[in-house]
Amino acid sequence: MSYEELIRQLADLIRANERFYVLTGAGISTESGISDFRSPGTGLWEKVDPIAVSSVTVLQNNPRLFYEAGFSRFSKITLAEPNAGHRVLARLEEMGYIKGLITQNIDGLHLKAGSKNVWEVHGHLRSGYCQGCKKKYPFEVLVQQVKLKQIPPVCHNCSSVLRPEVVLFGDPMPDFFFELQHKMQHECDFMLVVGSSLVVYPVADLPRLAKKMAIINLQPTSYDRKAEIVVRENSGKALQDLLTVLEDSR
Numbered sequence: 001m002s003y004e005e006l007i008r009q010l011a012d013l014i015r016a017n018e019r020f021y022v023l024t025g026a027g028i029s030t031e032s033g034i035s036d037f038r039s040p041g042t043g044l045w046e047k048v049d050p051i052a053v054s055s056v057t058v059l060q061n062n063p064r065l066f067y068e069a070g071f072s073r074f075s076k077i078t079l080a081e082p083n084a085g086h087r088v089l090a091r092l093e094e095m096g097y098i099k100g101l102i103t104q105n106i107d108g109l110h111l112k113a114g115s116k117n118v119w120e121v122h123g124h125l126r127s128g129y130c131q132g133c134k135k136k137y138p139f140e141v142l143v144q145q146v147k148l149k150q151i152p153p154v155c156h157n158c159s160s161v162l163r164p165e166v167v168l169f170g171d172p173m174p175d176f177f178f179e180l181q182h183k184m185q186h187e188c189d190f191m192l193v194v195g196s197s198l199v200v201y202p203v204a205d206l207p208r209l210a211k212k213m214a215i216i217n218l219q220p221t222s223y224d225r226k227a228e229i230v231v232r233e234n235s236g237k238a239l240q241d242l243l244t245v246l247e248d249s250r
């Protein structure tokens with residue numbers, strides 16, 4: 001099937017399924033200059049193992065290593081801007097097609113692009129909190145302390161180590177995740193997965209709960225056989241083409 005036909009069929013599926021949800025991964029943000037984990041050649045895992053520097057075990061046992069080796073990745077992410085793919089998804093929600101967007105990304109770019117109903121299941125970089133007294137801090141406070149060589153950054157209240165509000169390897173999922181699983185099982189007629197290798201669990205279970213699913217991703221995934229449609233293209237281009245078809249048919 002040609003690329004144009006795949007995009008037309010994807011648009012048909014979106015029009016035919018009222019309860020339509022989107023799940024995104026790091027791939028949608030590579031066009032904003034943020035490396036993903038697993039793309040061949042450019043993925044972060046080819047340079048450094050995030051588990052070895054950014055896990056909850058490292059944060060707790062060797063906070064200095066966490067902040068010296070793993071933290072600059074987080075602070076760089078906060079400088080990125082949404083790309084065409086994020087903007088199209090915000091527009092599709094505004095047009096009434098997307099009922100909700102689940103993202104594994106911590107970059108906050110869906111909210112920056114204007115999406116409203118967003119579940120950031122791995123957290124975000126707008127804030128951090130104290131591991132001792134749980135006091136919240138703007139993420140910028142962590143960045144500033146690290147810049148001033150206060151490593152690791154600490155709480156003004158109780159001097160315990162601060163951490164970003166993200167789900168690190170070894171952290172539990174947020175409480176709302178279990179409601180989300182239930183919602184997908186009972187309310188999702190169609191899920192579009194954009195830019196995810198679908199290997200990080202439990203998020204990678206969500207497409208299995210949807211009645212139907214489709215994929216936009218550069219590399220193959222283990223879900224390709226279950227998918228109604230697989231579009232092997234950059235997410236920015238594929239989503240822009242999808243928007244054009246949906247707008248033309250209104």
Ligand code: CNA
Pocket residue numbers: 024025026027028029030031034035036037038039043104105106107108122194195196197198199200216217218219233234235236
């Ligand atoms: P991943 O495992 O790195 O997979 C990304 C997938 O996207 C790969 O299969 C790529 O082929 C594909 N891809 C890359 N660029 C594009 C593109 N332009 N268009 C279409 N497809 C593309 O990332 P997952 O999200 O599946 O893994 C989950 C991890 C990655 C989560 O815990 C995230 O927190 C973590 N992560 C997030 C960010 C971010 O917030 N932007 C960056 C890096 C890692």
